[in-house]
Amino acid sequence: xxxxxxxxxxxxxxxxxxxxxxxxxxxxxxxxxxxxxxxxxxxxxxxxxxxxxxxxxxxxxxxxxxxxxxxxxxxxxxxxxxxxxxxxxxxxxxxxxxxxxxxxxxxxxxxxxxxxxxxxxxxxxxxxxxxxxxxxxxxxxxxxxxxxxxxxxxxxxxxxxxxxxxxxxxxxxxxxxxxxxxxxxxxxxxxxxxxxxxxxxxxxxxxxxxxxxxx
Amino acid sequence: xxxxxxxxxxxxxxxxxxxxxxxxxxxxxxxxxxxxxxxxxxxxxxxxxxxxxxxxxxxxxxxxxxxxxxxxxxxxxxxxxxxxxxxxxxxxxxxxxxxxxxxxxxxxxxxxxxxxxxxxxxxxxxxxxxxxxxxxxxxxxxxxxxxxxxxxxxxxxxxxxxxxxxxxxxxxxxxxxxxxxxxxxxxxxxxxxxxxxxxxxxxxxxxxxxxxxxx
Numbered sequence: 001x002x003x004x005x006x007x008x009x010x011x012x013x014x015x016x017x018x019x020x021x022x023x024x025x026x027x028x029x030x031x032x033x034x035x036x037x038x039x040x041x042x043x044x045x046x047x048x049x050x051x052x053x054x055x056x057x058x059x060x061x062x063x064x065x066x067x068x069x070x071x072x073x074x075x076x077x078x079x080x081x082x083x084x085x086x087x088x089x090x091x092x093x094x095x096x097x098x099x100x101x102x103x104x105x106x107x108x109x110x111x112x113x114x115x116x117x118x119x120x121x122x123x124x125x126x127x128x129x130x131x132x133x134x135x136x137x138x139x140x141x142x143x144x145x146x147x148x149x150x151x152x153x154x155x156x157x158x159x160x161x162x163x164x165x166x167x168x169x170x171x172x173x174x175x176x177x178x179x180x181x182x183x184x185x186x187x188x189x190x191x192x193x194x195x196x197x198x199x200x201x202x203x204x205x206x207x208x209x210x211x212x213x214x215x
Numbered sequence: 216x217x218x219x220x221x222x223x224x225x226x227x228x229x230x231x232x233x234x235x236x237x238x239x240x241x242x243x244x245x246x247x248x249x250x251x252x253x254x255x256x257x258x259x260x261x262x263x264x265x266x267x268x269x270x271x272x273x274x275x276x277x278x279x280x281x282x283x284x285x286x287x288x289x290x291x292x293x294x295x296x297x298x299x300x301x302x303x304x305x306x307x308x309x310x311x312x313x314x315x316x317x318x319x320x321x322x323x324x325x326x327x328x329x330x331x332x333x334x335x336x337x338x339x340x341x342x343x344x345x346x347x348x349x350x351x352x353x354x355x356x357x358x359x360x361x362x363x364x365x366x367x368x369x370x371x372x373x374x375x376x377x378x379x380x381x382x383x384x385x386x387x388x389x390x391x392x393x394x395x396x397x398x399x400x401x402x403x404x405x406x407x408x409x410x411x412x413x414x415x416x417x418x419x420x421x422x423x424x425x426x427x428x429x430x
Contacts, residue, residue: 084310
């Protein structure tokens with residue numbers, strides 16, 4: 001198992017090398033300078049959302065534990081912010097199917113080798129984040145909105161870097177692989193192609209649609 | 216209702232202006248040259264997937280029916296390819312919550328004014344696509360994979376442009392608005408924050424996880 005030698009996530013008692021925090025302020029993140037990193041986030045996500053910035057550090061940490069050149073798929077455990085960090089800083093997107101999102105509202109992600117299904121799960125470690133009260137209060141929603149200026153929070157996130165995160169090797173046992181497309185037919189009511197598995201009409205024509213037509 | 220004057224999607228009998236197809240070969244798509252458009256797709260999605268290219272034409276058509284400067288949210292009716300066209304060519308992403316994806320496997324999307332909930336739904340019109348057999352056969356999965364070179368299919372898609380699409384004004388009645396985050400607590404088993412609504416432990420600790428730890 002290729003992780004065991006590199007998974008040194010938690011401080012080792014008496015480990016003085018760790019105390020020097022050699023990795024805390026890397027000059028690049030996900031292979032980008034900080035300026036490129038923030039610009040990419042702002043352009044894609046619309047603003048420098050703290051969740052996407054933390055997500056960038058998470059992707060960076062996960063990638064550092066994967067063997068070089070591995071083809072990694074992603075699973076993200078929240079719909080909020082984190083999927084954009086994965087889409088920006090890995091080849092995985094929602095539409096190419098390499099990133100799956102499960103709506104658990106946990107701030108965690110897994111990158112894993114799509115062949116062996118072995119990979120690394122990274123999460124915002126709420127215990128570790130207590131050392132950075134702005135991050136802790138923001139994530140636990142203890143600070144009223146507006147009380148914490150964005151710049152201050154981003155500074156705390158930069159300072160924390162990997163020290164707010166934990167990671168562990170995992171084997172993915174669900175949600176991996178391609179979503180198969182079923183048999184398609186043409187809906188007898190609206191005339192649009194749909195998976196016949198949904199019934200004799202498409203879901204919209206079964207009354208489950210999200211829209212009303214103007215008549 | 217602001218669409219009615221511009222929704223001239225279907226050919227009007229005797230409408231000679233339509234027959235000249237003045238919009239069929241616009242020099243830009245989603246405000247980009249074709250080169251920029253294809254580069255953006257390749258960089259984000261990994262390759263020039265026909266579904267994302269068609270999606271670009273769909274976004275372009277939808278945007279042409281929205282009033283300028285409207286803040287539009289998106290709903291996409293398939294997880295395949297189309298979400299990436301929306302994420303590339305609108306401000307909506309999965310992670311910023313302005314794009315929702317429903318797994319219906321229908322090749323359709325809606326852009327709508329997030330204030331009035333009025334918008335336009337665009338879909339790949341399978342009847343219209345019969346005029347472009349490569350597109351029809353590809354979408355209906357009638358051509359064995361590998362039989363249709365990508366370049367040929369992309370050429371057909373460019374030729375078809377808006378002529379393979381239909382659109383209609385709609386009012387969105389579900390899936391709009393922000394996904395609310397519930398109360399969060401700390402899972403007694405794994406120590407990670409999770410929505411307490413899920414029970415007294417997080418879903419992973421309830422055995423619904425997608426990963427196994429290495430022990």
